[in-house]
Amino acid sequence: MGKTGRRSTVPWRSYCPIACTLDLVGDRWSLLIVRDLLTGKKRYGEFLESPEKIPTNILAERLKHLESAGIIKRKLYSWHPPRAEYHLTAKGRGLASVLQAMYAWAIKHLPQVRKSS
Amino acid sequence: MGKTGRRSTVPWRSYCPIACTLDLVGDRWSLLIVRDLLTGKKRYGEFLESPEKIPTNILAERLKHLESAGIIKRKLYSWHPPRAEYHLTAKGRGLASVLQAMYAWAIKHLPQVRKSS
DNA sequence: ACAAATGCTTGCAAAATGCAAGTGTCAAGA
DNA sequence: TCTTGACACTTGCATTTTGCAAGCATTTGT
Numbered sequence A, B: 001m002g003k004t005g006r007r008s009t010v011p012w013r014s015y016c017p018i019a020c021t022l023d024l025v026g027d028r029w030s031l032l033i034v035r036d037l038l039t040g041k042k043r044y045g046e047f048l049e050s051p052e053k054i055p056t057n058i059l060a061e062r063l064k065h066l067e068s069a070g071i072i073k074r075k076l077y078s079w080h081p082p083r084a085e086y087h088l089t090a091k092g093r094g095l096a097s098v099l100q101a102m103y104a105w106a107i108k109h110l111p112q113v114r115k116s117s
Numbered sequence C: 001a002c003a004a005a006t007g008c009t010t011g012c013a014a015a016a017t018g019c020a021a022g023t024g025t026c027a028a029g030a
Numbered sequence D: 001t002c003t004t005g006a007c008a009c010t011t012g013c014a015t016t017t018t019g020c021a022a023g024c025a026t027t028t029g030t
Helices: A017-025 A030-038 A044-049 A056-068 A096-109 B017-025 B030-038 B044-049 B056-068 B096-109
Strands: A072-078 A083-088 B072-078 B083-088
Touching: A017 A030, A017 B030, A017 B096, A030 A044, A030 A056, A030 A072, A030 A083, A030 A096, A030 B017, A044 A056, A056 A072, A096 B017, A096 B096, B017 B030, B030 B044, B030 B056, B030 B072, B030 B083, B030 B096, B044 B056, B056 B072
Parallel strands: none
Antiparallel strands: A072 A083, B072 B083
């Protein structure tokens, strides 16, 4: 695994469902990629355009990690040059409920948020 | 703020509700502390006993951060020696829905989890 | 031929994390 | 009184992760 690589051989901190979920997507960026996929974005360049400005190397690493976790699927839509699109799996779409809960919490408790996006 | 300090002067990555929520609690440990508080734990030593084994310095820093974010409230239950208990605020209890969604997702999609805890 | 777009990778500095050990206050027991 | 232990942290430092900037390979448009 690369320089920014993460553990891939199941070093779960515990068997708690919450902790396992956080082991997979509990960082500052993964759920923002899932959010973008849920709102229709599919391509590397589209993720980079999001207002949070994810660094390119972090994006590439997270996409690989999310794919190896079975949350997204990478599909080539062009062979020459190789161009990829990313899609949520059923497992990934299941995270929508987590994002909805965060969204509702933020709307209720964080004054700085804006309802769109 | 200490050596492991985090930004405290609202440097939100964006005004997206999801991103703002992750700016507050989107790290490996904060939501585990909230989980412990929701299941009745109140004291520093109790958080340390959880199976994930949070490092002591990280716990101290996260407790301060969660308090400054208005998610928990620190209350002394003894003056001599100074002993503190931590409680969720209404804002903090609102995160229960996020944790419930993660719990349900993990039960459905992660084979390694165990239902208790 | 040349510039621009796309989807990455690489190098490196800065920040966060994790481990172990230490500190200060007090209570209880020898 | 002296010591031991619990509790709630703090400190030092090595390791890991993050973030920024630049570079690279391929192909399309002019």
